[in-house]
Amino acid sequence: MSQHSQFSLLTQRRFAPFFWTQFLGAFNDNVFKTALLTILTFDALNWTKLDVGLLNQLIPGLFILPFVLFSATSGQLADKFEKGGMARKVKLLEIFIMCLAAYGWMTHSLWVLIAGIAGMGIHSTLFGPVKYAYLPQHLSTDELIGGNGLIEMGTFVGILLGEILGAMLVVHQSWGIELVAFGTVAIAILGYLTSLSIPYSPAPAPELPINLNPISETIRNIAFSKQNRPVFLSLLGNSWFWFYGAIVLAQFPLYAKNYLHGDHSVFVLLLTVFSFGIGSGSLLCEKLSGHKVEIGLVPFGAIGLSVFGFELYLASTSYTNSGAVDIWHFVEQTGSLRILFDILMLGVFGGFYIVPLFAVIQTRCDPQHLSRTIAGMNILNALFMVVASLTASAMLVKGFTIPQIFMATAVLNAFVAIYIFSLVPEFLMRFIAWLLIQTVYKVKTVNASIIPENGAGVLVCNHVSYMDAIVIMACSPRPIRFVMDHRIFKIPFLSWIFRTAKAIPIAPAKEDQWVMEKAYVDIAQALHEGELLCIFPEGKLTNTGDMNEFKGGIMKILDRSPVPVYPMALRGLWGSIFSRGRSNPFERAFSRGPFSKLELVVGDAMSADQVTPIILQEKVKELRGDWR
Known part of the structure; x- marks a missing residue:
């Protein structure tokens, strides 16, 4: 294997324009979405008389809904058409959506902004199959782990920075609304400009007829994927990661406020540490895998997710501070560093878990069906995240504390991992060899x-x-x-x-x-x-x-x-x-x-x-x- 550094890909045209295009897309999604959620939380009366709690549930749901409705169609389009051209058309759509949202910001039209949220969900739905099907066309097998690691790192960093910037800009006393309105348009334009350098990526199935029925196409995609057991179980494993992550991350706001007694800066610290862990774990995959698709890292990641999820429960029960703290005073509290370390390691082992799964799908799936397989995975991800929300709600209704939710999720992860690896022992066998x-x-x-x-x-x-x-x-x-x-x-x-x-x-x-x-x-x-x-x-x-x-x-x-x-x-x-x-x-x-x-x-x-x-x-x- 060529012992190149994955970071060298960031200097090459076959990867760098695509990396920055997807990074700016994830970044812009979250600047816009977080800004809207923040303004509704802190300045609701100037925007709507509707219940803010209802809107805070509705807005993320509208962003996810297009993944369920349009992923099947987007997967077909990505297989039928050249991917560089597809990426540029999606970025033009993003500019239109952000201009529409800018009108909503400037006129205080809440429903226009909510339409913008749904539009950005459609944008992400269309770009998802292109993103992961593009990589195996331009990267060799020994570069896929490193390339996927960079993409995952870029996605989570983009999400984190977008959330921070969106929350900061919109509350700016004099020009907050204007900064968000025109800033998101500027980011969308920058994303389109980077997409212009994406190299030609031929369509694997140009004669593919488009089936506009999302239900039948989704069923057909999943049925096709089930014929290749390692690929299908990799899809399920990927969706399970989003289930796990959705439950844990959804608890962070109340966990920071009610259990750590921290302000908003403590919540941001938890997100930052987790995102840094995901990025670090994703990048470390190339080193640990020896520049090859090493599925032995998947059980390693699953073990870490259970161990540190359970350890986060133990660390939380040992945390004794009851006074209100900001980020600096929180770090000084006894037990705070242990909690931060557990969250960091959850991210690191999450990176070990997710990056090889993407590489397995990319290398073992039929190239002519890869985009549709990724689209089917996006639908499963969305459904798993909905189930995660319902599961967390059910646990709260049953009287679970948030630390107990961490523990239950870690234990459930162990059982799911054992089940998946018993169906395809190749994962566990490769882990032992690795x-x-x-x-x-x-x-x-x-x-x-x-x-x-x-x-x-x-x-x-x-x-x-x-x-x-x-x-x-x-x-x-x-x-x-x-x-x-x-x-x-x-x-x-x-x-x-x-x-x-x-x-x-x-x-x-x-x-x-x-x-x-x-x-x-x-x-x-x-x-x-x-x-x-x-x-x-x-x-x-x-x-x-x-x-x-x-x-x-x-x-x-x-x-x-x-x-x-x-x-x-x-x-x-x-x-x-x-x-x-x-x-x-x-x-x-x-x-x-x-x-x-x-x-x-x-x-x-x-x-x-x-x-x-x-x-x-x-x-x-x-x-x-x-x-x-």
Whole structure:
């Protein structure tokens, strides 16, 4: 993988204009929405005689409603038309909406402003499928995690800054209304200007007929997504994050006021810390994933959301201050830093959770259906957020305190995560492999970018330890099916991992003829379906550290399926506790120290007609060198 920095994308035309376009959209949404909510809260009589509490519920609902009504149509448009042009048309719509809202601001026309809120909801609905379907067209697979991390960071920072600026501008004594009215128009114009530099992004399905029925189209989109289980469960996992976040964030205003006894600045501090956590976690994903789509981070994020959600409950019950405080006096209170740390970590682990899920959807979904899949996810997100609001209301009616709501949500998150990961154990299996190479082993990959991002192929590697498959799996940018000795396949615990990875057990004909024949049939089927396989041609672990003779099984595979072959070599595993040797395994473990440095070296692809067992063995031996 190219070890580039994700921040370098901000200097490149294929990413930077799009990043700033979406950032300014999120920023403007929240300047406008927060300004309106603020003025209705503090100056309601000059605008309306309606109940302010009702309006405060109505306005966010009107912003979300278009996601339910128009997401299906917006997904079709994003698949049918070029995305750069789509983005520019959406930004022109934003300018029109903000001009309409400016008229509402200047004439004190509340219903015009409410129409503007609904219009900005439509703007965000149209832009959402474009946003996430654009990235895989312009970023390589090893850039997707970093690109998604920047987009998530930019979105949450834009939301936070928009909320702060909107609340500050509108209460300006002399020119508050004018600053908001013309400021939002200016931001919309700036967003359009940045969109002019978005590069051409061809439509994946230009012949797609548009179905204007949102119900039937939504059902069709979700039914299509259900055919790909990892993608569908990633959609549900994404929506669950918004459920979790909607419950927690909705409690922050009253939590800051009634439990922390803080003023509005304390509420802003909680939002700032959470947003900073989301941004940090999103950016850290690239480093932790090794520049590849690492779904092992998703269980890691889910664990953190439950642990720190529960810890926030404990920290809240330990907070004893009962006097009114501003932001500075709050920070001085005993237990305040613990609460802020818990909220920060909720954001960080939320970033670990959400960014890889987006990357899974982008890389494993049919490209011609990606925008519609994202649109279906937006509908699910909106529905989950509505259910979150109802759930929080029900808990309050039942007498839950806000800290108890944090605890209940954390516990519920644990059960949902266990359920999802039991349906697709690949998430948990990848987490175990990722954790292994982040703790016990320190793995460096050499030329791993040679491993193909799609299409059939056979990886061929030396066999040093019981952990070879897990190490290779953790280093690969895509799922691998391993062909392995049936005895290793049956090792307790490891067997569960291998079964989850759909490994193919194989046995010598003299041991089990049926297992051997079935293995070759399964191998041919997997390669026919475009999967990536890995075999260990030695057929057994080395007892001495030297490579055993390569068997002829590779030729049987290539006779049936003449696909490219990729020689690889593991370096540094010999002598570890998981290797096989005459010395005591515990002596080997202590002699290696707590962390083992390894390398996985990948060689150039070979065509099927270039391969023989002898040539392959020489290639692998050359890649391994003297380091065993």
